[in-house]
Amino acid sequence: MQKARKSFLFWTFNIAITLGVHLTAADLPRHTSYYRLYSLIDELASYGLIDVNSAVKPYGSRWMQQQLHAVATHTEKFQVLPQRLRREVEYQLExxxxxxxxxxxxxxxxxxxxxxxxxxxxxxxxxxxxVFQASIRPILGMHLTMNDRGSIDQRWFGASLHSYIGKYVALYGSLRDISHTGDGLLSRPGYLNNEPGFEYTQ
Incomplete structure (x- = not known):
């Protein structure tokens, strides 16, 4: 019995040490629909200021912040950029x-x-x-499609949450209420919408 207990403690200790060595900080991915942000990252990579593995997306928020901060604090690299990109880096750092x-x-x-x-x-x-960081932002938007036969509008509202608890826990939430109205077939209950990430409501 004593030998089994020592063996259990030995393996528990080794597994805990192994996991502890391989734990990394939690990171929140930024969705690839943030075209402005991903275009900026790609442009900075094309200038050779950052290294990007564009085959693996989405990128993590902390990783992107570190890359933008490195570009902004390196005076020689930052001055090479056009004024439009310098402003965009400053905006994204905020x-x-x-x-x-x-x-x-x-x-x-x-x-x-x-x-x-x-x-x-x-x-x-x-x-x-x-220990704790959080950001809550409202979500409000509209798509309007019009032609000679009528119009369809899609409206959404809600909120998003980004949060970090300590170094190893990250939380993300996004709640959106989305509705369609209009004269076209896509606004009728029998049709599913073609937009990602939510169900059709009327």
Whole structure:
């Protein structure tokens, strides 16, 4: 019995050490539908400023923040870029402020202290302390399709959440209510919509 217990403890210890060595920080992927962000990453790679494995997407938020930060802080590399790309790098660094260890700067702030910020432009709530970070943003949008035979509009609203708890836990949530209205066949209940990520509602 004593030998079995020692063997169990030995293997438990070895597995724990092995897992501990291979654990990496959790990261939130950014969906590939963020064309503006992925185009920026590709452009920076074409300038030779960052190395990208474009066969493996989506990229992680922390990885993208690190790449953008490395470009922005390397003065010689940053000055090579056209002004449009420099502005885009600065804008995206604000989008990844929580991953960079700070609260984002906003143009129209309702309230801000050391741990919280509430902004109207861009609309978001951010929280950050030594263990927990979170960002909640509203989602609002519309697609409108029109021709001689009528129109179809698709509207959606909801919220998205990005959060990190410690170093090894990352949470993402996105809740959207989407509806179709209009004269065309695609707005009728018998047709499924062709948009990814949600069910058809009327």
């Amino acid at each position: 989008e990844f402020a929580l991953e960079g260890g700070r609260l984002p700067e906003s143009k129209l702030v309702l309230g801000k202290n050391a741990h919280n910020s509430i902004a109207l432009w861009p609309p978001e709530y951010n929280y950050r302390d030594s």
